[in-house]
Amino acid sequence: MAFQYQSLAQQLAQKIYCGELTVGQRLCSLRQFAEQQSISLNTAKSCYELLEAQGLIYVKEKSGYFVQSQQDAQHIAVPDHPSFPSRPREVSNLELQIQIHEASANNRLVHLGSIQLSPDFVPVEALRRSIQRALKHCKPEDFLYNNRQGHPTLREALSAHWAEDGFYIAKEDIYISNGCMPALSMMIQSVSHEGDSIIVPTPNYNGQLQLLALLKRKIIEIPANTEGFDLQRLEQAMQKSGAKVCLLTANFQNPLGFCLSNAEKEKIAQLAEKYQCYVIEDDIYAECSFNAKRPLPIKYWDREGYVIYCSSISKSLSPSYRLGWFCLPQRLKHLHAKLILQNVSVNTPLQLGLADLIFSRAYRQHLSELRPKLMAQVEQYRQFISQAFQGVEIRLNQPQGSYALWLQFHEQVDSLALYYHAQKHSINIVPGLIFGEDNRYNNCIRLNAGHQLSDEIRGAIVLLADWVRGELSAEDVA
Structure with missing residues (x-):
């Protein structure tokens, strides 16, 4: 602590x-x-x-x-976002989605693409001690094929961990998965069918859109901005579109970084119950809050079992451990046997190691130390971006947690062209057009602020700024 x-x-x-x-x-x-x-x-x-x-x-x-003055970063306008009709449609540009998604995780390039923490923030020694203790105290049956629902010790640890943060999910309802995306995939396939429409706010995490496309689901987009998303449009979509599933992130959404209020989360849970529309909640960033206390999930207000809670440790600890989970409400307990057959067993020593990390308080200590560091680091990025783009009209989000930055340029700037230019210089960014349909975010890019602001990263940001400045100058001359 x-x-x-x-x-x-x-x-x-x-x-x-x-x-x-x-x-x-x-x-x-x-x-x-x-x-x-x-x-x-x-x-x-x-x-x-x-x-x-x-x-x-x-x-x-x-x-x-x-x-103290924080230079010019506090005075940057937040991105504006267009309104648009919400209707069922296919996710377009799947090949481009996959190409950019794969490139963003290329660790040989400058780390401005995939949203991931620097290895410097991983509590390596604490993890090592926890895994060693777990192996020392494990039982003979822990070396056999394990329970596909997940090791009971880890499920108990997670239940206790969340209870300390103010919400309770019984260990019997927790299923351990190989990360958050496999959890989302299983839940989407469990409560919808090919050709069904899923309600999503946009701009939305491109990996989720890619997953929905691969699962042959359509999307119904509702407008989102740096304050949240339109709950009235969400209700209209639930009521009139025929969609019976939403995929939502309420806490520090990627890429905008907003955190919905408790009243808004409660309203979403009520709408889910009213229209019998399942909410699959991706809460992967909640523990990266800039406040000392993590925000509550939508699941906290779920009374009738229409909210399916999913998350992992990939953003708060490390993506390399491939440990995530989904929580099955009583309403869906009839799916238990099917899910047990579908779920891929997760490495038992790692499950026991994470359980020890939680029970020993080392994980909570890690979070307590991580949060102020992240807050300061994200602000450093914002200040440097403000300096690098001096003289260029930009808009930049100010996230309340996590470390995704959403940068908006003048509408004539083509973020895909900027993406290819950056690739030539071994720099990873993610262009905005793959966060929604109709190219409506093509003048935006998403940047990762999870790595320390090194000279290499500073140089990469300056190169991006110089390219944008050059494009705008060329357009003015033309």
Whole structure:
């Protein structure tokens, strides 16, 4: 668990990033802050010193502490998004989707494509100790074919972990999978058929759209923006389209980074029940919140079993461990036998290692340390992007968690051309047109801010900015 001063610093940092505390604003004195928070003067001092080290506040001798300017990143407009009709349609450009998806995970290129954490953030020693302890204390039957639903110890650990965060899912309802995408795939196939339509907000994670296309499902798009998505349009789609399944991310959606309010999540659960429309909830980014406490999922408000909860550790720990899960509500328990046959057994030592990491508190400690680092790192990216694109009109999201950045240019900029230009220079980005239909996001790109902002990455961002600047200049001349 994070030290108290770290949690308090994280809360103040979030207020600075969100503009609740403005540049130049004077903070209360150390003594006042200590009294307000019922903490010692030393804890208050450690909190302010941490914020000062992160470049968020500064001290004036005999005057106190003040909010530091975050350069120009706070003043960048957020991306705007078009409205469009919601109707069933095929996912287009599947070959291009697959090509870009594969390229984005090419680790030989500069890491601005796939949304993944730097290996520097992986708690290697804690993982090693947990796996060693798990092997030391495992039982003979753990070396035989394992339970396809997942090892009971890991299911128990996950249930306890979530209960500590405020929501409860019984271990009997948890199924361990080889990552989140296999979990989503099984659930989509379990509650829909080929040719059915799935409701999705767009711009939406291109990997999900690619999966739906490969499963021969159509999509019904509803407009999304950096604040969330249109719940009225969601209800209309549930009511009139005939679709009986939604695929939604409520917490730090990829690529926009929004987090829906509790009231909105509760409304979605109510709509699912009212229209008997299953919500498959991909909650893969929830533990990458910039706040000390992770947000609740839609599943928390599910009363009638229409919300299917899916997630993994790929974004909060490491994608290489291939550990995910789906949670089957009682309404769908008749699918148990079928799912057990379909589910591919997951490596038992890794399951036991993750269970130990959770029970030993090392995983929660990792999350406590990761969240403020991610928040500061994402803001560093935003500031540098603002500097690199100086003089160019851009719009940039300000995520509330996770580390996906959505960058919008003037409409004449072709993100696919920028993608190919970047590829020639061994740089990975993801062009916006594959996050929805009708090329409506072709002037946008998505960038990964999960790796530390190295000189190599800075150089890559400058190269992107120079290309965009050149394209706009050429258009002006023409």
